């Protein structure tokens with residue numbers, strides 16, 4: 001184990017995505033003895049369990065609206081808060097999750113705190129690069145934050161390459177994949193409350209997202225309408241966001257409302273993976289796709305889309321199927337294949353679990369971050385994560401079951 005450190009984690013407290021990854025990493029770091037200080041606009045939601053977490057502290061960034069200011073300056077308030085917490089708590093480094101504004105705030109704080117040599121590790125998550133950071137309003141500052149971080153990581157090779165394409169490759173970006181708690185997300189043989197949603201002969205299809213356009217929830221509904229014609233099934237939708245109303249309307253229009261449950265935001269999502277037979281995840285792109293990994297860890301096959309970081313998580317034909325974005329017929333056919341062939345379903349679930357445990361287990365990913373922090377603090381070139389592990393994971397699974 002690396003020496004105990006005082007680490008500031010700067011993240012969004014959001015439901016899903018980067019906030020979840022940052023929170024789970026912080027919990028792991030605290031579990032092995034590091035002092036972890038979360039700095040965020042509100043308590044990260046996965047810490048709101050009412051439990052006591054040793055070694056974890058939370059610092060809220062207070063908002064201030066001043067008459068002359070047209071809006072709240074969250075990024076600047078965050079920079080000031082980081083300066084204050086680094087000083088008060090003698091933090092060794094800040095790990096900023098999401099480029100805008102967290103990495104930018106971290107670098108500003110680093111400048112303010114000179115000559116103290118505060119180290120900044122930035123993790124890029126996806127939309128911070130593909131949507132926000134690349135927009136003209138933020139591009140120069142995002143590029144500056146990437147250049148001036150002490151180390152930059154991306155959650156997939158796909159995202160690293162997108163970052164190089166958008167911002168140039170003069171700053172090295174290291175790939176550290178997201179992780180999963182394989183104990184929390186694990187296959188369960190019995191589940192009493194499955195019967196709340198489906199009859200014994202029906203299959204349960206799950207989708208989980210923040211209902212942003214990139215998630216293409218309409219494709220879930222359209223695919224489900226086709227799947228249902230062949231396989232008696234129910235659809236469970238978890239999460240909430242801008243496309244929810246449109247999704248409801250579409251479900252009504254396609255006549256699948258009676259078989260669809262809109263469950264909103266849920267804290268104990270592992271319980272839903274435990275009763276699901278398939279995760280349907282048809283995003284236009286995902287830098288990674290944490291929900292796909294959580295499904296695999298729970299032994300649930302995944303049907304998702306080709307061409308982004310999802311290909312580094314789901315092994316096409318082995319732990320699920322990957323189909324072209326927007327190809328409803330292909331998504332539905334792949335789902336029907338899995339749901340109507342119990343052998344295929346079982347082996348995809350087993351291989352998904354195996355892959356999640358071997359490649360993405362949280363203690364393995366934790367070690368990669370600890371090594372990175374050690375290297376950054378010692379001002380050494382960061383060690384590359386061993387590529388053989390991912391390769392071994394890829395070859396460990398059986399021959400693709402594509403037919």
Ligand code: GMT
Nearest residue numbers: 017018125126127155286287288289290
């Ligand atoms: O997917 C979202 O809309 C949320 C977003 C975020 O930044 O919170 O998620 C991004 O980061 C996650 C954690 O690293 C990744 O698993 C998601 O794939 C990524 N989302 C996209 O790339 C669209």
